[in-house]
Amino acid sequence: MKIETAELLDRIDVFLSENDPRQSELLLSEILLPLLEHEGYGSIRHNHSIKSTHTRAVDQWDLVVERQGNDIFMADSIGVEVKTYARQKVERNTVEHTLSRAHCSGLKRTLIFSKTGFSQSALALAAKYKPQQLELFDAQALRNWASGINTKSDDEAKREVQLIIKTASKLLINAVASNPRALDTLEWRDLERLMAEAFEGIGFSVTLTPSSKDGGKDLILQGEVKGSLKTYAVEIKHWRAGNRVGQLAVESFMNVLIKEKYDGGVFISTYGFTGNAFESLTKIQREALKFGGETKIVALCKTYTRVNQGLWSPEENLTDSLFSETA
Numbered sequence: 001m002k003i004e005t006a007e008l009l010d011r012i013d014v015f016l017s018e019n020d021p022r023q024s025e026l027l028l029s030e031i032l033l034p035l036l037e038h039e040g041y042g043s044i045r046h047n048h049s050i051k052s053t054h055t056r057a058v059d060q061w062d063l064v065v066e067r068q069g070n071d072i073f074m075a076d077s078i079g080v081e082v083k084t085y086a087r088q089k090v091e092r093n094t095v096e097h098t099l100s101r102a103h104c105s106g107l108k109r110t111l112i113f114s115k116t117g118f119s120q121s122a123l124a125l126a127a128k129y130k131p132q133q134l135e136l137f138d139a140q141a142l143r144n145w146a147s148g149i150n151t152k153s154d155d156e157a158k159r160e161v162q163l164i165i166k167t168a169s170k171l172l173i174n175a176v177a178s179n180p181r182a183l184d185t186l187e188w189r190d191l192e193r194l195m196a197e198a199f200e201g202i203g204f205s206v207t208l209t210p211s212s213k214d215g216g217k218d219l220i221l222q223g224e225v226k227g228s229l230k231t232y233a234v235e236i237k238h239w240r241a242g243n244r245v246g247q248l249a250v251e252s253f254m255n256v257l258i259k260e261k262y263d264g265g266v267f268i269s270t271y272g273f274t275g276n277a278f279e280s281l282t283k284i285q286r287e288a289l290k291f292g293g294e295t296k297i298v299a300l301c302k303t304y305t306r307v308n309q310g311l312w313s314p315e316e317n318l319t320d321s322l323f324s325e326t327a
Helices: 005-017 021-039 092-105 120-126 139-147 154-178 180-185 188-201 247-259 283-288 294-308 318-323
Strands: 043-046 063-066 078-083 109-114 134-137 205-208 219-225 228-237 264-269 289-292
Touching (some): 005 021, 021 078, 078 092, 092 120, 092 134, 154 188, 154 294
Parallel strands (some): 109 134
Antiparallel strands (some): 043 063
C-alpha cells in the first residue's frame, strides 16, 4: 500500500477535522496501514461496538493493527485508542487505564491518538516507557510521522545508506592510520567495509561479499597490472577473542583461489596465524597467497590517506600496495 507523503498528510487533515468517532477510527486506519506496512503489519480490526460489553482482549481497542488477519490476538499486535474529545486534552488517568489494558491483553505496543493533545502529566507518564510499548500522538506528531516516509525512492534510500557507510569507513580508515589501537574497537564487518574502501581508494575495483555465504572470501579486487586485468581475493579474520588463524582456514582459502582461478590472494588476520598454518602450502602456492596482520591493515590505511591527500599515485603500484607488509 505504498502512498505518497502528500496524500498521507491530506488524509491526516481529513481525520483531524472529522468529529464522528467511528468515522475518525476508519480514517485513522487508512493512515496507519501505510505507516506500519514496512514493519510487516498488513491488516486492521475495527471495533465499533461498545467496548464494555466485550470480554475478548482483541475487542478492547478502537483499532487493532495485525501482521496478518486471523482470529488469534497475537502478542505483536498493536492496540490503538482514538480520542476525539472536543476541547480537553487526554489526562494521565486515561493513559494509565490504557496501559493497564495493554498489559492484561499481552500487548507489547500501544498507540493513543488525540486530536486535542495530552496533558503534561500524561506525557510525563508515557516518557517512562520505551517507545515501542506506548506512543502518544497528537496532530503534529502524526504529521511528523507521515512526513518521514516515502520522501525517497527505494534506490535513493539505498544510495543514501551506502553513502553513510562509505563515509563512516573513510573516518575509520583515518582513525586507524592515526592510531592502530582503533582496530581493537572494530567489529568484523566494520573492518571488512574499511578494507573495501581502502582498496578502492588506492585504485582497485572492489566487491564486498555478503556477510553470510560469502564463498570463502570477503573481498574481490580487480585492477590493471602491466596492461592486464588481474583479479585477487582477500579473506579477513578479525576475531575479538584474539584467536589465531590455523592450517584448516588457510587450506580452505587456498582452495578458493585455485577453484575460482584468482591471480592471487591475501589472507589477513588481525591476531596472526598459528605456527603450522602454512605447512601444507607448496612453494608456488606461497607465491600466490600472501599473509598479513595488523601492520598490513595500518599500512593500507596510511597509503589510502596519502592517496587522498594527493601525496602518492598508486596506478603503477597496485600489486605493491596489495602485497606490501605481507609474508
